[in-house]
Amino acid sequence: MLSPEVISRIRRVHIMSTRIVNEVMAGQYHSAFKGRGLAFEEVREYTPGDDVRNIDWNVTARMNRPYVKVHREERELTVCLCVDLSASVSTGSRHSLKRETMAEIAAVLAFSAVFNNDKVALVLFTDHVEEFVPPRKGSSHVWRVIRQVLTARPLGRGTSIATSLNHITGALRRGAVVFLISDFEDEDFESALAVASRKHDIIPVVIKDPIERELPPVGLLGIEDPESGEKLWVDASDPIVRRRVREGFDKRMAYLNDVFRSNGLDYTIVWNGEDYVKPLVNLFRIRERRVRVA
Secondary structure (H helix, E strand, C coil), rough: CCCCCHHHHHHHHHHHHHHHHHHHHHHHHHHHHHCCCCEEEEEHHHHHHHHHEEECHHHHHHCCEEEEEEEEEEEECEEEEEEEECHHCCCCCCCCCCHHHHHHHHHHHHHHHHHCCCCEEEEEEEECEEEEEEEECCCCHHHHHHHHHHHHHCCCCCCCCCHHHHHHHCCCCCCEEEHHHHHHHCCCCCCHHHHHHCCCEEEEEEEEEEEHCCCCCCEEEECCCCCCEEEEEEEEEHHHHHHHHHHHHHHHHHHHHHHCCCCCCCCCCEECCCCCHHHHHHHHHHHHHHHHCC
């Protein structure tokens, strides 16, 4: 039984994500993703402006005037939301946890998919797959997805992106659009990413908190790795310490950029506590330009 507080959070995310989809995201989403192909629909008489490559020469010969083939896009897609629930996403410095930001992003993406009559699947993972929700359509299904992301109590604390990708590759028979939503505090997932990206359209959504790059100058600060439990005390006011933290973060992001680019993946970075709609819209616009060229 869900508590009133949890129900209130689910409703808030539902209302907010629905508004964002209706006002901003729906058209962007539709333009950013191709369907599975084109299906023949009918033959009709040629009109000026039609692509001459679509002329049906057999019908044209019989009717003694030009006719063209009309196709429609097989639009329906499967969108898989692969959401990280490891201990490191249960942190945050701006009045919200990374996990809450990830839940809102997942809700927006799920409603965008359902608005376009696509199916939505969900994978929740830590150092193993915590839960898999098979793809389905409908707003009631999205309610379930939001509820699971917000209320799931993971058994694991670590992160295994490779395990989640391997599971998706096996569980989804057809190619899907996979939003990999994580802070990517993990290693050795490059091979699994390369394999999965050959079958699926993988789109990493990297969630980071500003404190990961810029320590607050508060003097002696206790830092604990939420996944390993390892603790460390640092002088956050020391310029050298602050610079090393910044350099370490930038090096990590450069590594992720290289991994994603080497696999031909579009990705975006979202800062916890900041507007996530703009990065998503920018991502979809990049995708839309790519679809047009293709």
